[in-house]
Each structure stands twice: as C-alpha cells, then as structure tokens.
Amino acid sequence: MKILDFLVLLGLHSAAAVIHSLKYIFTVSSQVPNFPEFVVVGMVDDVQIQHYDSITKRLEPKQDWAHRVTEDDPQFWERQTAGCLGYHQLFKGYIETLKHRFNQTGGVHIFQWMVGCEWDNETGEVSGFRQVGYNGEDLLSWDVKTNTWIAPKQQAVITKNNWNNDKAQLAYYKHTINQELPYWLKMLMNYGRSSLMRTELPSVSLLQKTPSSPVSCFATGFYPDRAEIFWRKDGEELHENVELGEILPNHDGSFQMSVDLNLSSVIPEDWRRYECVFHLSGVKDDIITKLDKTEIQTNWSKTGAAMGGVVVVLLLLVVGIVGFFLWKKNKKGKEGFQPANTSDASSSSSSSSSSTEVPVPDGNQPRSKEENELQ
Template sequence: MRHLTVEPLIASLLMMHLHGAAAVTHSLKYFETASSGVTNFPEYVMVGLVDDVEMVHYDSNTRRAEPKQDWMSRITADDPQYWQQQTENSKSNQQLYKADMETLKQRFNQTGGAHIIQLMYGCEWDDETNEVKGYAQDGYDGEDFISFDLKTETFIAPKQQAVITKHKWDNDRAVIERYKNYLTHECPDWGKKYVKYGRSSLMRTELPSVSLLQKTSSSPVSCHATGFYPDRATLFWRKDGEELHEDVDLGEILPNHDGSFQMSADLELSSVAAADWRRYDCVFQLSGVKEDIVTRLDEKEIMTNEEKPAHITFIIIIAAVALLALVIIAVGGVMFHRNRRAKCPPTSDNSSELSEQLNPEPEG
C-alpha cells in the first residue's frame, strides 16, 4: 500500500456536531476509490467534501480536478495554479493505486475478478478549543485493511495480509510523522480556508415545517420534518420531557428536490391510553440553531388519509338517496295539485262562457 499523499489535494468537510450555542466542529474529508475489473466505472475516483457537500471531483475518465461548488472557484484568486496542481496530484495517485491493486491481489492470491480499494482520511477541529482529531483508513473489497491511530501513532491491521504493511510503516518514523503532520496541521489549515470560501453557503440554516401524520387510527404517529438545511439535524420523541428510545422508529435523512432535507420519526401508540397522549411531544433540533421546534402530540393536529369504513359510507349514501327521494316526492306532490286545480271546471256562473273559450266551435 502507498503512503498517504499530503499535498493540498485534500478538501474540507464542514461538520457541526454540537447543537445550539455550543462550539461548532468542522471537518475535512476525502474519499479515493480505485477499481479493477469493474465495468462502467472509472478506475480511479477522488471526491472532496465540505460540510457533506461535494466541492471537488476527479476521475480517470475526465482526468482533471474540477470544482463542484461555485465558491470553490474563488480559490484561484489566491492560488492561480491550484486546480492544475490538484489535477497532477490526482493523476499521480491514480498510477500509485494501480500498483497497490496488483500488490493486494497477490497478497490475497487473486488473479482476476472485480476488486476495489478505498481510502478515507481527514480531520475534525473545534473552533473554540482548536482540538483536532485526525483519521486515515484503507479498505479492500469492502472490508477494513489498515488504519492509522493518531493517539498511539501506530497502524492497525485487522487483516493478516496487512500485517506486513503495518510492520513496515510502524518502523518508518518518516511515514508516521508525515501522517501526523498532515492530520493535525495541514488538514485543519486547508479546511479553514475552504470554510472561509464557502461560509455564506455552508453556514446557512433553514428551519423545517413539522407535521404529525398517521395512515390509519391503528398506525404509528409519524413526526415529519421537511425543508430543513443543512442535514445535520436530530428528530426524536419525548415523554414527560425524557427522550424515548423504545417504540420509536427513526427514519433516515433524505434529500428533497430543492436541495433541502426531510426526516421522520414514528411513535407506536397502540398501548398508550388516549388520555396520556398529551405527555408526548416531538422535538426537532438543527445544528447551529439555538431554539428547538417542539410539536406536542395532539389528536386534533394529526393529518390522516384514512377513509371512512365501508358500512358507514354505505349508510350515508342510502340516507342521501332517501332524502333526495323525499324531496322529489314533495316537489311532485306540489306540481300535481297545481295542475289538477288548473284543469278542474270552475264552479262560478261563467263556466259555460269559459268552456266556449277553451273549446271554440269550428268555423263554418
């Protein structure tokens, strides 16, 4: 396996793990993937993330590093050669991965088939305390291969095939110092630059609309939050102010078409008496926002698409038809009496005269 490249190819991942007024934690993260024997997939891909937002991308098909966010283009004002340098670094890594792939296939006694190497590395730092945490780990064919422990300054080899690499790197102080310097100094330094370039976009927050949903009266009640940004959010149910874990099914954070996010948390209430519903509430927390959004469980506020039972619908239809029939009968009766009165012979002395008018004699 190759050594970690420490040029400023690495981008930043801005993360805000602490809620409310607590200090914001940022992070910088990169993923590199090399493949062999995988059809319709580049041999090498590098992706840089800032705050879980992709900001740089390179693959062996395009053979150039490209900005994925508009604000990343501003970096050329400070470093005109930045993107060219990133492209050259990625091309070099692409070739190194080819050699790594052959080495690993030999160690695992493999000659063909599809194989993948993955490398993930980066750092996290606290804005207030400046505490830094770094990590670097390699995987092969979906399993951990080797990782670097910054605290002990040693490498961890969960696979027997990685032990030879571990021994080699553990005994090479230059390798350890290179990892350590990058993860604790270069990584956060570059990360802070990226955060500065994208601050207006990365630091924005949008609060969601929160609704209570229920498919049927016997289904769990779902607390659904949609339209929030960023995706560093928490949604949970409470009872009497205490967070619930039992009878709660927490869904994943999913993207909306407009770039915002949505999530839901379902609460099973089949064993809860209706009188106790008022003891429950749903809480939404967004990183960087001080105030929580609290939605109390109220049956009147639950939206549902449950249809009325068939027998009730049938009764309503029958009643409506009966009512319509009564109306028709009543109207028919009135018209009948009006027509009858109009056709009956008058009882006045002018009856013969009227009769002649209605039934005139034919002309001669």
C-alpha cells in the first residue's frame, strides 16, 4: 500500500531554523448528510495547500503559488487526481471492514488516515507519523523508531498483525519518511518561497476594558503562527495571575494572540517592574512592551468622558428650559396688568417692553465646550 505515491506541493514558512510539518488527512465517511464521501486535505505547517473531494473529483491547489508546480510538471495535478480516485476506493473498503469488526451496520461512520513528517531545516533531522482513526478515536498508529504498527483497539489487532508482517510495505513507509518527504520539502519549497518563507512582526498593544480588569497584551499581524507571548516581572517569566489566549487567524492570513495579567494585588508603584514579551520563532530579537499606565488603551475612560459631557449638556438644557418657562410666565404676568390709559403711561410701557426684550442667539455666538463636542 503506497499511500504517498501522489504527494503534492510542500513549502516552508521561514528560512530560520525551525521544525516544519507536513501532513495529509484522508477522510472517508458513511451516511454523513451534505458531506462528500471522500476528502483529502494537504497541509504544511498547518496551512492548507491542497484539497480533493469525491464531488469535484479533482485535486486542486489552495494557494496561488502552488500553481507554479506545473511549470516543471504540466501533468502534475491530473496525475495526482488519478491517485486520489484510487485511494477513495481503498479507504472505502477499510470502513466497510471496520463496520464488520465493530459489529455495526447503518448509521454515520468516519474513517481517517493521517500521514506526514516533521523536518528540522537546520539539523536535517526527520521524523514521521502515520495514524488511523475511526469514529473519532485512535485505531492504529505507526511507530517510526521500530517501524511497526500499534493497535490501542482490540478490533484493530488483526490488521496490526497483518501490516506488521508485510515487510515490503514497512520498508516503503520508512523510505517515504526518510527520503521522499524531505526531498519534496527541499525541492518544492522554492515554489512558495515568497509566501511561505516570509516573516512579519506584529503590532503590540496594552488593552484594558475597565479599571479593575486585567491588562491584556495584544499582538496582531504576525506570521508565521509559531510564536509565544508572556508577561514577566523583573526579568522572570510569570505563571501566576496570567491567562494565555489562543493563536487566532486574521482575515489577511496573519495571526493574533494575547495574554492577560491580573494586577488586582499589585500596587501602582510596582507596575514598572512588569513587561510583556512577544517572541516569533526564527527571529532573534523579541518585542518587549513595558507596563506603562499611560500607554494602556481603554474603553472605559473615553466612555466616562463622553457620559460626563452628555450629563453637562443635559443639565444645561434643563436649566435653559426652566429659565424659558419662568421668563414666559413673568412676561404673561406683566401683560395681564393694565396701566392707566394715558399717553405718557403707554409711551413708557412701550419703551420698557422694547428695552427688556430677550435677545435671540444668531448662530454666530461662541458655543460652550460641551456643544462643540457634540458637533
């Protein structure tokens, strides 16, 4: 069983000394609705590089640079597609055998075969792996050191014995791990060099939701995803009062991660003893961010200032409305009083009314600070 005859494009993330991984996952399913019966996914350093399914019946590259392999081998994808068609039937037979071994008939069942290798591009050391799973549990695993199969499930013992007795197959497994996979890595890494071997450093920020919340050290925009981030105090890495988040992908293909530090028991004078460290694999210099209160980005301070401005404006509005109604009431009281009907009195009343008229703002008068902030 030469499962790696149709190996495809590989690549590397970085030219620096790191361990790179390659794996292929074959999945055959039974009675899974709205899902292809057979799927093949190829990944390098956990980045998908190829895909095949029994609906499209074609192996296709998932990265733009992967198309370049046809420059040297025009029939590459057609040949590998034919290989996938053959493995579909092979693994479909496996799932039927396992259903019989586990005394199963209908229902949903999933068989998976994962094969791949890890390679240290500095030392040249290579290690490989082969694993078989059934319905989400380990069924068989291949020990690269002893070149033998191990069966954690009783139902797989018969298969383990048969495969361990096939010396030709075991010799081929060893050859593919030590020779074929490293050869593909070294040869095909050039196709995706500009993409896979790039290194991008992140922007690092200190964030805090509320005055009592932990301070989060947030790094985003880095590549590849082989990175670590941690807090340290006086040069020593902290393991208490910290919470490390997962590495998550960004929409542009880069990554983000964060680590929180609980400062509830730390006095302000000691903040300067803390710093956040971001390390990207293969990059010599770390990014160090000192814990400085003035550098922390918050939502609560802006929200508090905005709410304060709104309160001031509302108070001014209430005062204005009350003042208007008091003026209106006072004006009505004066209009209700009828003075003596003499020419002198009428003239005096008219003059007084004109001189006490309340001026109306013309829009050119300076506004208060609160009014300007609302524009």
